[in-house]
Amino acid sequence: MIRxxxxxxxxxxxxxxxxxxxxxxxxxxxxxxxxxxxGITVHPRADARHITAxxxxxxxxxxxxxxxxxxxxxxxxxxxxxxxxxxxxxxxQCTLVPVRPAEITSQAGWxxxxxxxxxxxxxxxxxxxxxxxxxxxxxxxxxxRWAADLGANRVELYTEPFARAFExxxxxxxxxxxxxxxxxxxxxxxxxxxxxGHDLDLDNLVMFRRLPHLNEVSIGHALVSHAVFVGLSRSVxxxxxVLAAS
Numbered sequence: 001m002i003r004x005x006x007x008x009x010x011x012x013x014x015x016x017x018x019x020x021x022x023x024x025x026x027x028x029x030x031x032x033x034x035x036x037x038x039g040i041t042v043h044p045r046a047d048a049r050h051i052t053a054x055x056x057x058x059x060x061x062x063x064x065x066x067x068x069x070x071x072x073x074x075x076x077x078x079x080x081x082x083x084x085x086x087x088x089x090x091x092x093q094c095t096l097v098p099v100r101p102a103e104i105t106s107q108a109g110w111x112x113x114x115x116x117x118x119x120x121x122x123x124x125x126x127x128x129x130x131x132x133x134x135x136x137x138x139x140x141x142x143x144x145r146w147a148a149d150l151g152a153n154r155v156e157l158y159t160e161p162f163a164r165a166f167e168x169x170x171x172x173x174x175x176x177x178x179x180x181x182x183x184x185x186x187x188x189x190x191x192x193x194x195x196x197g198h199d200l201d202l203d204n205l206v207m208f209r210r211l212p213h214l215n216e217v218s219i220g221h222a223l224v225s226h227a228v229f230v231g232l233s234r235s236v237x238x239x240x241x242v243l244a245a246s
Contacts (some may be wrong), residue, residue, distance in 0.1 A: 001245045002209060005039030005073050006032045006236060007060075007197075007220025013223075024165040025055050025060045030231060033063075035236035039071035041218045043097070046079060048213055053085055059088045073218065075136070078122045087129060094126050095156050095195070097136040109137035109158040112146040123151045134195050139183035147192065154193035154215065157183060162208060163199035173207060188213040202226065202242055209246035217243070 013027040015021065029040050042052040055243070056074065063072050075095035076082045086094050098110050103133060117128035120222075126133045132152040137143040147155045157180055184194045197218035200208060205217070219239060227235035 002214050002246055003038035003071075003216040004036075004240055004243055005041045005071065005216055005218045005237075006037045006223060007041040007043065007218055008032070009050040009220050010224040012052070012055060016050060017082055025051070026058050029059055029062050032236050033066060033070050036232040037070070037236050039073055039092075039216065039218075041073040041075060041095075041220065044082065044085065045076065045099070045118065046081070052060045053081075055083055056089055060091070073134075075091045075218075078119065083125075086126070088129065090129065091131060093132040093134055093154075093155045095134040095136060096122070097194070109143055110135055110146070112142040113137075114146075116150065120150050127151065127153070134193075141183070141186060144183055144187050145192065146190070148187075148190040152192065154195050155187050156195040156197055156218065156238050158198050159196050159200055159208065160198045162203055163201070166204040166207065173204075177207055177211075180208070184214065185214045202238060205239070205242045206245075209243055214246075 008025055008028050011023055012025050015023055015025065032040065040063065042051045044053060044056055060072060063070055069209055071093060073093040073095055074086050074089065074091045075097050076101040078096050093141065094182045099139060100107055123133050132153045134156045135150065136149040136156045136158060137147055139157050146153055160178045162180055166173040177233035187194050193215045194213045195216045195218065196211065196214060200217055200219050201222035223235050223239055
């Protein structure tokens with residue numbers, strides 16, 4: 001079964017555009033989980049332009065009433081305040097993501113030449129706290145071996161290149177998917193779990209759901225955008241239906 005973790009950043013973005021508490025991120029979490037989502041993802045950025053530290057704690061409180069049924073995934077760059085927040089909240093998973101100055105959203109996975117010592121120490125501390133660690137990487141051999149060497153539990157494959165290839169037609173989509181399939185097979189052979197995320201939607205998931213050893217997809221923008229027209233609960237169910245068909 002491929003698990004769906006819903007990223008609720010966009011709900012916070014709408015709220016912050018007006019101020020106040022509407023729409024409620026915690027209410028969005030409740031709707032998503034009631035519709036069957038297996039997990040909730042948040043990415044609290046340093047500028048707090050969507051999810052805030054207070055949101056992270058509030059969502060943790062909301063999910064604590066659901067037991068082990070719903071996982072909590074906090075993603076972000078390994079800056080001190082983010083790591084302090086993660087250790088305080090103790091989510092099921094922490095996805096470490098590189099962040100470029102002034103980026104709107106993630107643009108690439110970790111470069112394999114990223115200095116190893118400091119990041120390995122972060123990974124070790126998270127694992128010692130019994131938090132599963134996933135590293136956001138591009139679908140290439142060097143990056144995946146680098147993640148395994150750092151001691152990660154999983155990789156999250158950065159899927160925007162696949163999404164763009166899918167838009168260009170079947171041939172390019174198949175060629176791109178083959179790259180991701182090889183990456184997933186390698187990750188699995190090295191003992192890594194396989195997550196994926198970025199620009200996955202109801203259309204391209206029909207192909208991507210066939211990825212070998214795929215444990216989880218994290219989807220926010222496409223799911224919340226679809227919810228504008230059909231409602232959040234129905235949007236979650238439609239994504240779940242596509243994943244279940246795998």
